[in-house]
Amino acid sequence: MxxxxxxxxxxxxxxxxxxxxxxxxxxxxxxxxxxxxxxxxxxxxxxxxxxxxxxxxxxxxxxxxxxxxxxxxxxxxxQVPSPNGGGNRVSSPAPGHGVTTAYHIPGSWSLGYHTGADYAAAEGTPCVAVLDGSISETGEDPNAYGNYLVLRSNGFDYWYCHLSQRTVGRGASVGAGQQIALVGHTGNATGPHLHFEKRPAGAGFGQDVNPNW
Ligand SMILES: [Zn+2]
The missing domain is CATH 1.10.101 (Muramoyl-pentapeptide Carboxypeptidase; domain 1)
Known part of the structure; x- marks a missing residue:
């Protein structure tokens, strides 16, 4: 095609x-x-x-x-779904919620721009894997990302941050659409939202790319 x-x-x-x-x-x-x-x-x-x-x-x-x-x-x-993608494309990492603070806009973030996309949603809103993959990392970062986990898929890491809870553990294999966490406001967050960030697999802070999938 x-x-x-x-x-x-x-x-x-x-x-x-x-x-x-x-x-x-x-x-x-x-x-x-x-x-x-x-x-x-x-x-x-x-x-x-x-x-x-x-x-x-x-x-x-x-x-x-x-x-x-x-x-x-x-x-x-x-976020146009692929017409030949099998019909099960995940449309949002926080289903039912769209981007409320876009990627890469300038502002008072530590790098001077927003390194991910934010999805504002109520505390406890389910977060799902956007692709099939595995959980490569989990952690707590009280000054920044709060409770987070990382979905690795197709050579990229997808960071889910400020979580209230992780519902899968490190090393878990997950399928697209499967719940993996709940929205929260842990770390540096003024209110409940998912900060969703994408980097090449293994890449560090500041090596973010446009968080599509
Ligand atoms: Zn953010």
Whole structure:
């Protein structure tokens, strides 16, 4: 298959036909951004572009950044499920909750930017493995990440931080969608949320990458 989760801006043009465009449209409808008359379809249309522009404005973009042509940042935030991925893709590490503080925004963090994505959710909200993998590390870091665990999968480490509780132990093999922890506010956290961070496997603090999966 030539389908890619984000094929680049050149992919989205009139006449392009792909099941991923249908999947994108369905996500735009879920986000309340529909400009469709008859619902999303597989052929890129003006309604797709208008709906995507509404989503970009919802994210706070304007001008040329809200032109309705998917860019990497908005595409990552939309989390379009793979249309040929077997239908069991985990849409959030804290199901039912979306990103409330985005990755890499500048601010008063120790590196001057946010090293992960935050999912604000009530204390005790389940956190799930986003992919099949194993728990490579667990720990307590009272001044920063609090109670945390690390899911290793496909050459990356996914850090789940500020947990109230871990529900699996180090070394456990887990499946995508399986509960592994509960949201909390341990460590340096002003309120309950999941700080979700991605690094190459074994990489240290500051070597974070965009936390997609
Ligand atoms: Zn955070």
């Amino acid at each position: 030539s389908l890619q989760p984000f094929p680049g801006a050149g992919f989205f043009h009139d006449g392009q036909v792909s099941p991923i465009i249908t999947a994108m449209g369905q996500r735009l409808v879920e986000e309340g951004c529909s400009q469709y008359q008859v619902g999303p379809g597989p052929a890129w249309s003006g309604a797709d572009q208008a709906s995507y522009a509404a989503f970009q404005r919802k994210l706070g973009f304007s001008g040329g950044d809200a032109d309705g042509i998917p860019g990497q940042t908005s595409w990552d935030r939309l």
